[in-house]
Amino acid sequence: MRQVATNRDRTAYEQLFDVIAPRLQGQLSRLGLQRTEAEDIIQDVMVNVWVKAGMYLPEKGSVFAWVFVMARNLRIDRARKLRPQVLMDFSEYDEPDTAENPEEQTLRYSHLSALKIAMDSLSAEQREIYDLIFREELTQHEIAARLNLPLGTVKSRMRLAQVHLRKSMEKSS
Incomplete structure (x- = not known):
């Protein structure tokens, strides 16, 4: 990870990918994701690893923990985006009757006249x-x-x- 962060070392990144990707695949499969969904998340995580490698702090946890947190967050974000929106069809409902009934109208005119x-x-x-x-x-x-x-x-x-x-x-x- 240090080589990726400081030197943008592609060889180190490939090695990191070879170790991390299968573990992520297994973790995401255990969470119930389909293979294609898991692969999409792995790809996004690994792009983040390349881009944000300098943000990794070894004192806060292992590389795997950092990567798994990224994967979990991406999975949650995708689930929220894919959550079906409940749409209601209001075409069957009548518009509310906003017209005053005769009693209300008479009362209002009476109040206005008194005012x-x-x-x-x-x-x-x-x-x-x-x-x-x-x-x-x-x-x-x-x-x-x-x-x-x-x-x-x-x-x-x-x-x-x-x-x-x-x-x-x-x-x-």
Whole structure:
């Protein structure tokens, strides 16, 4: 392995291949792989041995252990790629009915009508703040700057408007 890593010695690589390949073949066969699958994995492992020989660290384990870990990882990767994907045919199912039923529609219109009446009953200053929040999507700070008001005044008007709207909506329910 050292000769392959440092000198790219082809003779040393061939010798390594001759020792490792049969052992890998036996190990992969015991794991239930077909001969062609095992040969593909062995080929990939041996290419990795050639390319990554410099990464082998003898103090971490034997050459065989390093090679067998590579083979195991490749086998797992291949199994994941070949795992059948479960595809569902949704053509037989109806689309969900998203249309409102008449009761829901009536209730929604009733709530919208009550909200419009409640909004119309706000003071002009409170309605102006709500318009800036919901139509122009301004923050409280931006509203204060635009209307040249203190931030506390904007917050107070919002709070009073919320209380008024809540009471109006509770009365209409």
